[in-house]
Amino acid sequence: MDMPIHQVLSDAVVRIMRPLARVLLSHGMAYGTFAELAKRAFVEEGFLLVQRDGKRATVSAVSALTGLTRKDVSRIRESEALLDGGASQRYNRAIRVISGWINDPAFNDASGEPAALPLEGGDWSFAALVRRYSGDIPAAAMLSTLQASENVEVRAGNAVLVERAYIPKATPLEKINILGKDVGELVHTIGHNLEVLPEQRFFQRKVSNASIAAATATEFRALSTRKSQALLEEYNAWLTQHQSESDETVGEPLRYVAVGIYYIELPEQEQ
Known part of the structure; x- marks a missing residue:
């Protein structure tokens, strides 16, 4: 009964990994480096998942959950992530x-x-x-x-x-940071929606059509950019008006919230 689920999950991972692998390869990251980063992600999420389940988050528990050796879990847990904020x-x-x-x-x-x-x-x-x-x-x-x-x-x-939408153009490191932040948030939303009741799901939708001519696609890209920018500015204005400077003003921990809109265009052979 689990096989179909694991097969669909495996297919989903490959679909996520192919465009990511394209970015990593084009920026000179070898598989060995990626594999080590994947281990770190599994270890960090493993500890959080064990804690969320109300269990004691030990190296042995995370090793059993992730399939990594206890030596690897200990090494990764004790080392500091090489991340530049x-x-x-x-x-x-x-x-x-x-x-x-x-x-x-x-x-x-x-x-x-x-x-x-x-x-x-x-x-x-x-x-x-x-x-x-x-x-x-x-x-x-x-x-x-x-x-x-x-x-x-x-x-x-x-x-x-002169331009309201901030997109780093002369700073490749900041563009790559957007890759991690925005893709991570989308995957987080999808993962959340897989686990909770329907009334607790976050909004996540898209529209698509596989039969659009190149000239029409250009026209739609301009339309979607204009309307999406206007909608995001409306959301941003609302959030700015309702933001709190500290959790003391609302009596509860502050939350990070975000809404993202993206456009993609692929040739027929890559659909």
């Missing part, structure tokens, strides 16, 4: 700065649009915006990041927001 931090803070610029009336013009801000000076400047929404990142560093991503231009001494 810098790219993730820049990504998140750049988004916060743009969001504040769009939604905070203190940095809008008379028509409610993001104002052209002087680089320095007082409470109404790009530096003030960065201080409010990016913590301790210097204004000059954030300006450089947003210029590199082509979100901001400097005109006559003022910072001007």
